[in-house]
Amino acid sequence: MARSTDSAPRKHKVTVIGSGNWGTTVAKLVAENTREHPDVFEEDVQMWVYEENVTIPADSPHRAAAGDQPLKLTEVINKYHENVKYLPKVPLPPNVVANPSLLDAVRDSSILIFNLPHEFIGNICKQIKGHILPFARGISCIKGVTVTEDKVELICEYIGETLGIYCGALSGANIANEIANELWCETTIAYNVPPCDSRGENGESGVNGEHYRDARGAISKTQLAPVPQEYPPVDHDVLHKLFNRPYFTVSMVSDVVGVSLAGALKNIVALACGFIEGHGWNMTAKTAVMRRGMLETIQFCQEFFPETVDEMTFWESAGWSDMIVSCTSARNWRYSKMAVERGVSLQEIERTELNGQKLQGISTTKEVMSFLKARGVQDKYPLFKAVEGIVDGTFEVKEIPVLFRQQ
Ligand SMILES: NC(=O)c1ccc[n+]([C@@H]2O[C@H](COP(=O)([O-])OP(=O)(O)OC[C@H]3O[C@@H](n4cnc5c(N)ncnc54)[C@H](O)[C@@H]3O)[C@@H](O)[C@H]2O)c1
């Protein structure tokens, strides 16, 4: 139903939920853009921080002023404009506002950017449900899936269904430290503008309580509140303004399923590549694993999300580019290689070497395999199955080629 157009224009308030290596990087680039587009966005970007005490590292320029006492991470970020724990040595714009209160950080925000390890998203959604604007829109930068009983769900679907909002996905060949240091790369954002957000002739937004087609093309149970006409529409143009930087080239697409699944499943393949390299094999073996991994990824998309994945997505940054970068220079690859070289478990490496950062491949492997096993189709995914076996200590890296010889 059309509504009157005489209300004062509003700007989008943006909150980043999460402040790890990638969460802080995305808060930085988004805050640069909110400053550049004051007509569309409020300048300050809230960044929810999982509060913890940190000691400023001895080699930090802030150490002399701050001393060696433990300090609250939010206070350090707001005072020194640096996330000394998760993104050290990268200056943050002062309009990134670290907030330890989740409910305060999301209050009145019309754009919510979800960016934290996927194992924490359930608890976050539980806490903010009912405390966000009903017409808020989300972008998930999280690479993972949620598996409940016999169902695999995209993180953005889970967020959308739980909070009653629409949520798209951002994923690409993105190493946080490189982007934070403004080294150029590309990314992919998948977003289907819900029909209720399409603007009429006078800029009027759509019908309250309208259903929309979800990532799989089905009519969602969620009744969406349209973004009020006082706000700029949340569409590809506005999202491009929010995320695109000279060093971060954004492609906007509509294939939310393909972008989300490619981002999640490549972490399993990255573990395999690290194991392979730790064992002493090199690029030729790794490219074989990447190829096999991509085939299993596409097979998974086609088997469980039929008719929704656009194969062109695999040629986007979220597809092959992310597969390559993850298997050659990202954390899941680096630390799985280290685990094999040192002869210790991946969980042990995560505990001792990552300073609080998470390897998403460990949980994603377990979740995806539990889903495949529940359906009795695990043997159709030999690489994923092998990675689970290596993580659990029941399969040896040297057996990987044997798997494929048997096919
Ligand atoms: N780091 C990268 O280069 C990169 C790039 C692209 C995508 N991603 C994806 O981004 C997502 C976020 O990863 P990241 O690299 O920012 O995180 P990270 O691994 O660097 O940091 C872990 C984060 O989890 C938080 N945390 C710990 N316990 C928590 C709890 N109980 N509840 C809530 N938060 C808790 C920590 O405070 C910290 O912010 C992941 O899905 C990852 O796959 C990462």
Ligand SMILES: O=P(O)(O)OC[C@H](O)CO
């Ligand atoms: O460091 P990782 O392994 O979590 O991967 C980071 C990004 O997903 C690479 O695109």
